[in-house]
Amino acid sequence: MSFFKKKKCFICNARTGTRFCMRNGAEICWHDCNNIRVDQKCPDDCEYSVKSNGIMSLRAKTDSQSEYIDVLKVQMTLWINKPQKVFADQIPFTLAESEEGKQKIIAYLKQFKINPIVPLKYIKERLNLDDLEVVSRQLSYEDKAEDIMQLLYTNEWYELVKSMPQYQYLESNNLIDKFSKFIASHKILKKISNFDLVSSALNKERNNALVYFDINNKYDLTINLQLDNEKWILKSIIAGSLDLINSEQEALQQVAVLLSKNETSKAFDLLSKYANIYLMSSDFEYYWGIYYTYLKNSKKAEIHFLQAVILDPAFIEAKYNYALLMHSKAKMHQAKKLYQEILNEAPTEPKTLNNLASMYIDEKEYGKAAELLNTCISKNPDFDLAKQNLERIKEFI
């Protein structure tokens, strides 16, 4: 969340101004920058000035793919409406009124080797060039992020979770409603009235993308996507600009240090602050759980540990803490299921092996208990609790 009032674009006075325009001497949005700069009259000093020598060639710094596609469209609009030397100074728009003219334009466009990102479809539609073949471009991470924003905008939480990696887990454990409530509890996510893609960035490995949006011309929001089996999936949402992603680890560390020193009120302040930024962070939910455990508020601890599991079902520590709370509340069936899930992921996790074994001891299933305890001790020879438990049941096995 940005706490500074954002500057509006000098030209549209609606969107946020995100770059300085030398021709206007003010901050403007990229949409208006595109409208201005295609005339190629921007000073060379401006990093956003455009270089072009024809309709299919355009060099321009852009902050996102969406912006690049847009500047190409603006350039195409200009081209369509201006006399073109290649057509003996005829205007493509008028030329396209006859079938013969259409074929001339198609023949001209066909000679270019066109990158699929070029929105050729735009010219096709504007000039009704039915015979022009258009290759549709591959959907990018920006398209995915726009889809997610659309779902947030329409409050379709169920559709949102379907595109997330934990969908199956949540579905089979009846946790979809809890997830929806969790997402809907965020003020910003619930009240999106408009959104505008500002910029995006891809990491070196090209498997992680950040797409930054201006929300309601007021807030910053970054969608963090990850490539999973050649599909972009939602990893997290950050109420802030792109650079905040790099501060998450540091923020987590600060909270962990405060909690380990038992400075709970300071930890509370930081957790409150960061939970409003890292909206879908299983780590912060986990630390909220730890925080409430310190305060001996097991009810709230339970809510947060479960939320951490909902956000990341493979989060072993969060699941363990949640299982432990179920165990202490004598919700044996649930606790056992959770312990088993942990062991499926981490077969030698000592605390889980020991706790599950003690449940079996209570059920007089000594054989099963001994098996778990032996695994535990062989991998963790210093784990005394397991040794004591094994000692207890020696006479029964």
Ligand SMILES: [Zn+2]
């Ligand atoms: Zn503007």
